[in-house]
Amino acid sequence: MLPLPSEDKKVSPYLAFYIVHSMQLGVVVFSFARTIVKEAGHDAWISVLIAGAAIHLILWMTYQIVIKGNNDITVIHRELFGKWLGGLLTLLLATYLMVIFVVIMRAYIEVIQVWMFPELQTWYMGILLSILVYLYVMGGFRVIVGLCLLSFFFTIPLLLSLLFPLANAQFSYLLPVMEHSTIEILEGTKQMAIIFSGFEVILFCYPFIKQGQRSHKWAQFGTAFTTFVYLAATMVPIVYFSEGQLEKTIWPTLTLWKIVDFPFLERFEYVGVSIWLFVMLPNLCLYLWAATRALKQLFSIQQRKMVMPLLFLTVFASTLIENGIQIRQFNTFVDWISFYIVFAYVPFVYLYQLISKKMRRSE
Amino acid sequence: MIKRNRPGPVAFKRSDVGKLISQCSESADFMSFKLDEDSPFYISYFQTLVDQNIVHQDVLSILKGSKFTSLEEIKDAVHVENIMLTTDVSSIQQRVMLGNILIYKQEAQPSCLLISASKMEKRQISIPETEYSVVGPKEAFVESLDTNINLIRKRIPIPDFQVKELTVGKLSKTRVAVAYIKGIADEENVNTVIQRINDINYDQLIDTSFISQMIADNGNSPFPQLVDTERPDRTASVLMEGKVAILVDGSPSALTGPTALVEFFSAYEDYLIVWSLGSVFRLIRLFAVTFSVLSTPLYVAILTYHYEVIPQDLLTALVSSRGGIPFPPILEAIVLELTIELLREAGARLPTKVGQTIGIVGGIVIGTAAVQAGLTSNVLLIVVALSALASFTTPVYQVSNAIRLIRFPFLLFAQLLGLLGVAVCSAMVLAHLFKLTSLGRPFLEPVYPLRLTDMKDALVRLPFNRQATRPLFMHPQNVLKLQQHSSQKDSKDIDE
Numbered sequence: 001m002l003p004l005p006s007e008d009k010k011v012s013p014y015l016a017f018y019i020v021h022s023m024q025l026g027v028v029v030f031s032f033a034r035t036i037v038k039e040a041g042h043d044a045w046i047s048v049l050i051a052g053a054a055i056h057l058i059l060w061m062t063y064q065i066v067i068k069g070n071n072d073i074t075v076i077h078r079e080l081f082g083k084w085l086g087g088l089l090t091l092l093l094a095t096y097l098m099v100i101f102v103v104i105m106r107a108y109i110e111v112i113q114v115w116m117f118p119e120l121q122t123w124y125m126g127i128l129l130s131i132l133v134y135l136y137v138m139g140g141f142r143v144i145v146g147l148c149l150l151s152f153f154f155t156i157p158l159l160l161s162l163l164f165p166l167a168n169a170q171f172s173y174l175l176p177v178m179e180h181s182t183i184e185i186l187e188g189t190k191q192m193a194i195i196f197s198g199f200e201v202i203l204f205c206y207p208f209i210k211q212g213q214r215s216h217k218w219a220q221f222g223t224a225f226t227t228f229v230y231l232a233a234t235m236v237p238i239v240y241f242s243e244g245q246l247e248k249t250i251w252p253t254l255t256l257w258k259i260v261d262f263p264f265l266e267r268f269e270y271v272g273v274s275i276w277l278f279v280m281l282p283n284l285c286l287y288l289w290a291a292t293r294a295l296k297q298l299f300s301i302q303q304r305k306m307v308m309p310l311l312f313l314t315v316f317a318s319t320l321i322e323n324g325i326q327i328r329q330f331n332t333f334v335d336w337i338s339f340y341i342v343f344a345y346v347p348f349v350y351l352y353q354l355i356s357k358k359m360r361r362s363e
Numbered sequence: 364m365i366k367r368n369r370p371g372p373v374a375f376k377r378s379d380v381g382k383l384i385s386q387c388s389e390s391a392d393f394m395s396f397k398l399d400e401d402s403p404f405y406i407s408y409f410q411t412l413v414d415q416n417i418v419h420q421d422v423l424s425i426l427k428g429s430k431f432t433s434l435e436e437i438k439d440a441v442h443v444e445n446i447m448l449t450t451d452v453s454s455i456q457q458r459v460m461l462g463n464i465l466i467y468k469q470e471a472q473p474s475c476l477l478i479s480a481s482k483m484e485k486r487q488i489s490i491p492e493t494e495y496s497v498v499g500p501k502e503a504f505v506e507s508l509d510t511n512i513n514l515i516r517k518r519i520p521i522p523d524f525q526v527k528e529l530t531v532g533k534l535s536k537t538r539v540a541v542a543y544i545k546g547i548a549d550e551e552n553v554n555t556v557i558q559r560i561n562d563i564n565y566d567q568l569i570d571t572s573f574i575s576q577m578i579a580d581n582g583n584s585p586f587p588q589l590v591d592t593e594r595p596d597r598t599a600s601v602l603m604e605g606k607v608a609i610l611v612d613g614s615p616s617a618l619t620g621p622t623a624l625v626e627f628f629s630a631y632e633d634y635l636i637v638w639s640l641g642s643v644f645r646l647i648r649l650f651a652v653t654f655s656v657l658s659t660p661l662y663v664a665i666l667t668y669h670y671e672v673i674p675q676d677l678l679t680a681l682v683s684s685r686g687g688i689p690f691p692p693i694l695e696a697i698v699l700e701l702t703i704e705l706l707r708e709a710g711a712r713l714p715t716k717v718g719q720t721i722g723i724v725g726g727i728v729i730g731t732a733a734v735q736a737g738l739t740s741n742v743l744l745i746v747v748a749l750s751a752l753a754s755f756t757t758p759v760y761q762v763s764n765a766i767r768l769i770r771f772p773f774l775l776f777a778q779l780l781g782l783l784g785v786a787v788c789s790a791m792v793l794a795h796l797f798k799l800t801s802l803g804r805p806f807l808e809p810v811y812p813l814r815l816t817d818m819k820d821a822l823v824r825l826p827f828n829r830q831a832t833r834p835l836f837m838h839p840q841n842v843l844k845l846q847q848h849s850s851q852k853d854s855k856d857i858d859e
Binding site for chain 2: 116117147277
């Protein structure tokens with residue numbers, strides 16, 4: 001067990017807003033509208049709202065776990081499940097983080113390959129991204145959180161660009177409300193909730209936040225803001241595309257950006273995909289940081305020594321996924337894990353911790 | 364027997380002072396003579412370091428007339444500010460090298476009298492050249508440390524303004540002064556600065572820029588981590604905010620720190636004009652720097668990969684200007700950027716009058732000729748010239764060098780990956796900036812960590828009555844600048 005980080009390595013509580021928000025937002029913004037519309041049709045926006053509410057609850061549980069444990073999840077694992085089982089869980093969680101890392105990296109590279117450079121080699125872009133991740137992770141947690149903050153400011157103009165399609169929107173597409181059955185909407189909610197994942201990183205970085213309890217409020221605000229962003233990014237495609245068209249569009253947001261038209265700039269998607277680098281980069285950096293931090297807690301290997309090998313591994317893994325079909329298959333698989341981590345694992349640890357504390361007290 | 368008891372010339376010469384004198388005597392400008400035939404005193408000094416007036420009027424005229432027997436008597440008789448009687452050889456050496464007159468008695472113990480008579484050549488105070496402002500004070504630092512401290516002290520006439528003096532440099536023995544206001548500046552910052560200066564282990568220290576490089580948190584960064592200013596008013600002003608200033612004897616500038624990136628875009632003139640104007644000018648400068656770094660890379664990226672992003676009408680203009688040019692955009696851009704750098708280097712190394720000619724020859728003749736010869740497009744010429752112009756808008760000279768430099772990696776990445784390359788390179792530069800600290804304080808403050816209270820004097824400058832607190836990032840001991848009281852103006856209704 002490592003000592004808690006010193007004050008000068010910690011960040012202010014309000015930064016939890018940016019951490020949570022930037023972790024929940026990622027490459028998936030380009031494509032998620034299609035997956036939920038497939039399930040819930042034009043009522044998808046209700047799914048987004050329900051998913052947002054559910055995530056607020058799970059985030060609350062996450063915070064309860066770390067506040068009670070007053071350390072990161074690796075230590076809490078050890079306290080709750082003992083050295084071996086706890087260690088195994090931590091290892092699995094770290095592996096999950098690295099798998100998500102690969103998914104995000106590959107998904108972004110695919111967007112670049114489809115929308116900007118069809119000839120771009122996966123390994124080439126993978127190495128470039130790895131260099132960036134390396135630079136940030138070596139700077140430590142504070143530097144990564146700085147990137148999270150920055151990514152927030154980059155998201156806003158990109159969101160404003162969604163106003164352009166509204167000129168041609170058909171708001172009647174939203175009607176009738178609740179046309180789809182509750183089951184369908186809940187199916188959409190399930191899809192949506194996965195997209196919100198990423199905030200689990202709080203389990204690892206909680207000790208690095210000053211006055212961690214106070215940061216809870218900010219983390220909830222962050223989730224609220226993400227819900228708003230996703231709501232906007234769902235509503236706009238729904239009112240712009242017809243339902244059949246939307247189901248055939250893999251990256252609705254990118255397609256919408258094609259409409260943006262300035263006197264000096266057209267085809268905004270080129271700019272958008274480039275700037276989106278700043279939105280997905282914090283995800284990569286924090287996942288890698290959290291994974292190496294977990295491994296450090298487990299095996300006491302220096303974090304800086306693990307960054308390079310892990311990055312090589314992920315670049316190698318992402319080159320193995322060759323085409324869009326494989327990417328989506330892999331994605332579905334990882335989404336399934338994410339879903340259970342968020343909605344089964346986190347509540348389980350929360351309840352287990354609650355009960356074991358009660359038991360200990362009654363003894 | 365007798366010879367042994369008498370500490371004669373031979374014995375004295377063996378001592379350290381004797382060694383020092385014989386060592387110095389090898390220089391042509393060292394004077395050493397006996398006062399009179401029958402006087403026991405010897406006088407030595409560097410002719411080039413002492414003020415002849417003091418030597419003749421205050422020292423020699425008194426000594427020649429009367430018959431002194433001990434150094435103490437001379438000490439009482441000579442009316443010069445700084446007289447010292449000492450036996451410590453190292454301090455004797457130090458003071459002789461600073462222009463003191465050394466008086467010693469051949470037969471006596473090796474105790475010596477040192478009379479300060481130094482004469483240091485210095486330039487008159489002139490107007491600031493690199494940080495000129497139309498309004499406001501027109502004084503600039505000169506090469507004399509005492510004059511520079513005087514210029515600051517007269518602006519802060521309080522005893523809390525303190526100066527710590529250190530001597531650095533094995534050979535140059537440079538006097539370095541660390542100035543700060545006690546009770547406002549964070550002691551930690553002061554100690555960091557003093558400790559880092561003491562740790563300098565180098566034989567020469569000619570200018571503040573040496574110190575700036577040696578005590579920087581990251582010595583390899585192209586971004587300066589301490590502000591280099593030649594304005595005493597600016598220095599005094601930041602001292603009162605709680606910063607620490609470093610002055611070096613022989614250098615016409617002061618270093619102030621800790622600093623943040625935004626400070627490099629604030630000109631002192633921003634404070635001398637109305638806050639609204641000052642804020643707009645500051646924003647223009649920020650925009651100019653962004654433009655200067657990104658415009659040419661964006662040109663290369665868009666014309667190489669993504670001409671689709673340019674609307675049709677604009678594209679027509681671009682195509683007609685680029686039609687028939689035999690080079691790809693990257694080559695065109697690099698050649699033009701290098702030409703501008705050449706002009707700048709040539710201009711900087713030449714005397715002002717010739718420099719202007721170079722500017723005209725380079726800017727107008729070469730530029731027009733290159734476009735007419737079909738070697739470069741006039742759109743790119745406009746872009747490159749504008750970005751060069753924009754890079755000159757930074758009020759602190761050192762940072763404009765950094766901006767000059769980072770443009771080239773951006774160009775390279777624009778060629779590699781188009782707009783995405785520009786984003787990748789920006790992310791790299793930002794990673795560097797996020798990591799950078801100035802005396803241990805974050806360099807990007809108040810943007811990251813976000814501090815809204817410090818925003819009042821960062822990207823914009825709010826009016827003075829809003830500037831109630833000192834910048835928090837340097838942890839001032841006394842935060843409040845002014846006592847705020849509710850202003851009557853706001854509560855009054857119309858026509859009251």
